[in-house]
Amino acid sequence: MSVPFRAIHYFVEVARLQSFSRAAEHLHVSQSAVSHQVKLLESYLDKPLFVRKGRTVMLTAVGQSYFQEVVGALELVESATRNVKENDTRQVRLAIHGSLAVKWLIPALDDFRERYPNIDLTLQMLTQDGQFDSQWADCFITTQPPGTGYQRYHLYDETLKPYCSKTVWAEAHRITDPAELARFPLLSAISAFANGKPGTDWQRWFEKVSLRLPKTAKVHHFSHLLLAAEAAKYGQGIALLNEFMTTEEERKNSLFELPFHSIRTDDSFYFVYPSSTAKSPGLEALGDWLVTLCRNR
Incomplete structure (x- = not known):
């Protein structure tokens, strides 16, 4: 049996969100489809990856170890694909609460664009904190930084x-x-x-x-x-x-x-992005600029 890549992708989403239903919403599929793919992966590995606790699901020790290795590999593939597509212009998608963007970030964007003319920064409006979908944004400003598989930098309290x-x-x-x-x-x-x-x-x-x-x-x-x-x-x-x-x-x-x-x-507010993309020049530049912007407030 070949490696079930779709099942791995579904597993990563469930692990990140700690919920089959929320993973299904992010993937735009049914909850039963997500459950089926996770069971398929557990059968392939012959090891349980999750345990249920009330309405949430938690990774087993094996699942936690597997997640840490797999999530980095998947995001490296996504990053490499975007880099090839973007050529010399580095596209960075930042998810941020609309009110914070309007009052704080947008007024300062001219400075960012002047310093980094080759970075095409797109702002995505974050409607709910704790959403970290790498298909939707490359980095996030959040009060709920994830603990696994992400770099985080403190901006301000x-x-x-x-x-x-x-x-x-x-x-x-x-x-x-x-x-x-x-x-x-x-x-x-x-x-x-x-x-x-x-x-x-x-x-x-x-x-x-x-x-x-x-x-x-x-x-x-x-x-x-x-x-x-x-x-x-x-x-x-x-x-x-x-x-x-x-x-x-x-x-x-x-x-x-x-x-x-x-x-x-x-x-407390943090700038976060996947650990696998920590060496991305665009993300590093944006992170450094945001930290400086907060310190000079």
């Missing part, structure tokens, strides 16, 4: 600071007591903390200085930081924002930082 419009700032920047900020409408982003409840960001901000969010505080809720930032720009209150979610132009003209303490969220 997310910190939230109070920002507001120029009108609100004119009054609020004179305040020295953090408790008095509750006199203004507080704009809260639910997504600021994983599994956080509405208002968690402001609750933690007050708790850092041994205060409680007053029950009388007027808190307006938004699903994402981007929405809270826009509301703050229009003078609707004070928002706790990640500096990377504000542009240089906004910080000069429409979003002003108040002189108070900051808080850390649960998120």
Whole structure:
């Protein structure tokens, strides 16, 4: 029997996603087709590759060892194929959250293109963190870096600071007591903390200085930081924002930082890509540039 290459490809997707159903979605096939291919590979190897734990699947010791060797080989084939196709122009596809791209990355892209004119960078909008499909993107900016088969580089730890419009700032920047900020409408982003409840960001901000969010505080809720930032720009209150979610132009003209303490969220951002492509000139150049961009923020 010849080596079942399709089964190996399906095995790699299940191992990466730890789910037969999610692997099926990525491969655009049925879950039964994925299960069949994995069983075919296990039969070929005469060894179990997965064990089930609730709704997730985990690699066996043999499966883990096999995955580490196979995933690198598959990605080398993909990388070699792309290199032949791309000739002198290095094409790099970066997956990133849309809001982070709009506020932080896109305004800086002219500098990247000037430094690396032979790199054709394509931005892919990441809709769900933890997706690492090499058929869709070559590298990713994520808060959930995979631990196996990937290189990862720390970009920054997310910190939230109070920002507001120029009108609100004119009054609020004179305040020295953090408790008095509750006199203004507080704009809260639910997504600021994983599994956080509405208002968690402001609750933690007050708790850092041994205060409680007053029950009388007027808190307006938004699903994402981007929405809270826009509301703050229009003078609707004070928002706790990640500096990377504000542009240089906004910080000069429409979003002003108040002189108070900051808080850390649960998120750190990483630039990640498959270990097998770590020596790709395009990925190395992009990684170095991103790290420098964050350090110079």
